[in-house]
Amino acid sequence: MRIAARHSGACQDGALAYKILPMTPIAVSPGTSHDTLLTALRDALGARHVLTDPEDLAPYLVETRRLFTGSALAVLRPASTEEVAFAVRACTQAGIAVVPLGGNTGLTGGGVPSGGVVLSLERMTRLRAVEPVDATITVEAGMILQDVQDAADAAGMLFPLSYASRGSARIGGGISTNAGGIAVLAYGNARDLVLGLEVVLADGRVWDGLKALRKDNAGYDLKQLFIGSEGTLGIVTAAVLKLFPKPRSTSVAFVGLDSAQAALDLFVFLRGRMDRDLTAFEYLPPFALEIVLRHVPGAVRPLDGAHGAYALIEAASARPDADTRAELEAALGQALEDGLIADATSGASGAQNDALWRLREGVPEAQTREGASIKHDISVPLSRLPAFLDRASAACVAAMPGLRPCGFGHFGDGNIHFNLTQPADMKPADFLAEWGRFNRIVHDIVHELGGSIAAEHGVGLIKRDELEHYGDPVGLDLMRRLKAALDPQTLLNPGKVVAAPERDPPAV
Template sequence: MATQSAAGAALIETLTARLGATSVLTEAGAIEPYLVETRGLYRGSALAVVRPRDREEVAFVVSECARAGIPIVPQGGNTGLVGGGVPFGGVVLSLARLDRVREIDGSNATITVEAGCILRSVQDAADAAGYLFPLSLASEGSCRIGGNLATNAGGTAVLRYGNMRELTLGLEVVLADGRVWNGLKGLRKDNTGYDLRDLFIGSEGTLGVITAAVLKLFPKPQARVTAFVATASPHQALRLFERLREGAGDQLTAFEYMPDFGLEIVLKHKPGAVRPLTGRHASYALIELSSPQKDADLQGRLETILGAAMEDGLVDDAVLGASEAQSLALWSLRESLSEVQRLEGGSIKHDVAVPVSRVAEFIEVATKACEADMPGVRVCAFGHFGDGNIHFNLSQPVHMDKQAFLAEWGRFNHMVHDIVHAMNGSISAEHGIGLIKRDELSLYKDPVALDLMRTLKQTLDPHNILNPGKVVAIGDHSPASFPAPSGQS
């Protein structure tokens, strides 16, 4: 311990000498915001928070930590949901000050940005240049591109544009020994060996520190139409989605599902929220069509598809946004759902994916299993229906003690994840593995795949200093168990 403490003190002195005292935070009050993620599952600890200003300073910090044998936890906006950004000792490497847009190449339809750029700033920069960067998340005003890349973020537009892997052409990465891999090529074809880029996207900072990326841009939508539709069941919603996919093609930008309980708590807790349809219905879909062509008759196309679906009994009721303000109000009903669910007490959350063909079956089977296990539990299954990603969340029974309910999270996780696994799905769709799902991963991931993952980790980070203990557990900095979650919300 004395040796580790001496090494830590010497490291902080070295980093301070190079970066300056304002870039190396050690006071308890200053580092506190970096020790807990948004969801508050874990509270960590750190020797210091280091805030480099550019790639060279990042490389210096990583090389010095490697020399001292002290772990590094990269952080972006610290909006993670699975404990992946929580430090347990070592140094927090904040990328927040690497926030430049380096280049916009209109002819190549790309934007090159640093990892600390806030997602909304990238959206705005693309928009100002006459383009669209389509990644859209509830946390887009605070999450940062490095974190989006590290978790392979998805969001509401994956159906049309794909997740971060599909939106990224090149990366710049600082490796565990401080070397810099410059892969910032805006190429759509590069068949010169292994695809290193995709190793780092989704690796949650365990293989390297992403410092910049070349991202794809798209034509800005010039026409858009939004609808809020009621259906009798998730199975009817799935059949409606299939109709829209066939009838609208790539004009179908979003198909977001939410249950009756989800809409009711938004109406209850969101100021200004208005019921969009008469009466209550079992399930709802928020649908958006968009096109880069101004004269595209999206409303006519959507009305035709919904009209036929209503005649066939797939749709109970529907409303189209008659103006931009009305469309935004409809979107707000969906986007407010995660925020308001915490107001209903304890919430046990699952971010899962199954094949699109089984998404309705999953919702039905998992709902019945949870309700049978705990009468009164309120299932809030919502999400990106068109790509199979469901946020299968459970709100506590109305009169149950919150902490007693949250104490059941492990049991419910196994129950839900067993169902997901039986349907050939994934226990993490877009939030990552982090810490909370690390041990469960060994229950569901193919053992050969896990062995390959560990081999990659040991090869790229042989001393296990990059976000140790997250995703896969290896080596000296990976204790058998971390502190138990303090609760979920």
């Protein structure tokens, strides 16, 4: 069943029409006036899709946490790959930087412009094809993640990439940052879910790598260059994504534990007993649960008493005969007998499962309401995760008494959002001014334990200098060489991920 076809020539999608634009040279060149460039872009994209009024620009210049505010000559809103290619060629020939933007839900400043133009993919939302036999879906980069999930569901399949901002995040942004989320344990990061890509290169050429192949060893795997590159090597305009059978049975449990080490012991036990049916294992410290109960409407304490740590566990299976609730309860019953856990509860319905998940997904909202937060998105080898949590928490409290560590997240794949909530009697601005000092404390421990300072949110602006500090010199050199080869003028999202040697990001 093919639901949609790839476009060719003139295309009509509802009331939206677009045209193939010529690959001929554009009448702009280095030194071209901004007015001349904008005129060419308006002629190609339509005047109402080249925004220059400051009020129209404002929403595109500030990142989610408002840590950065950028500047731009214009915001471009192309409706097709051909229009993206035209815009990139025009800007490149004029020497103007291009900063691609999806849903603007990033957390590292990766979409904040420092001059040039913002290229928003918000109009590129077409579902090109769903192929249940191939178990693939082909979508344009501006499609909302939730819409991708819904399209897969309508075809009787599952697209498993999922995170808190799925209602506004766009799939191109998730691919460009190699997003993770709550299903990595079972299905992998975005990188593991992409079969093929369509990418506009810095010179305006379009690489058509939209293959739905599970095996293809015909040379370099080029798509991997662009996944996680944050728009610095090319602009993803469409993707072929993997689909999976829809789970027939899903169960969620919330567990009380003595410590992070007990959480690790439980995870290893469940992994060995449940294998692929174990789809999520999320960790919460006591502080995380307490602020969720305090600030998130409808949140209810799931267990009697207090515990040293908590885990939210999900089991799911597509097998027709699967009973994951019975399977999970039997496993937790054995864990209780073995002294691995102190208490547990499981959802008896979809609504109860959702209520338990809200205790985990409500943590970011609760942290915002509790006060200023210095955030770290790290990963370490799973075996070292308890040591990291213990050491980093102790070191941060020693550096600032009254500070409240909140390390939570994707325990099963070694990824923790190690966030630090301000002391109750401290001004938010004074606390956030200490971000650099706590980066060094936390990241030194991560580095010593063989981990990564950027697990799933990307590098962007906020971690670029940290990557320079901790990154392997040979690896950094290779990244710079790739950047120079694919973007020799340093015009694609300049200043992000790796700093270009001996040159600053071009300004407007």
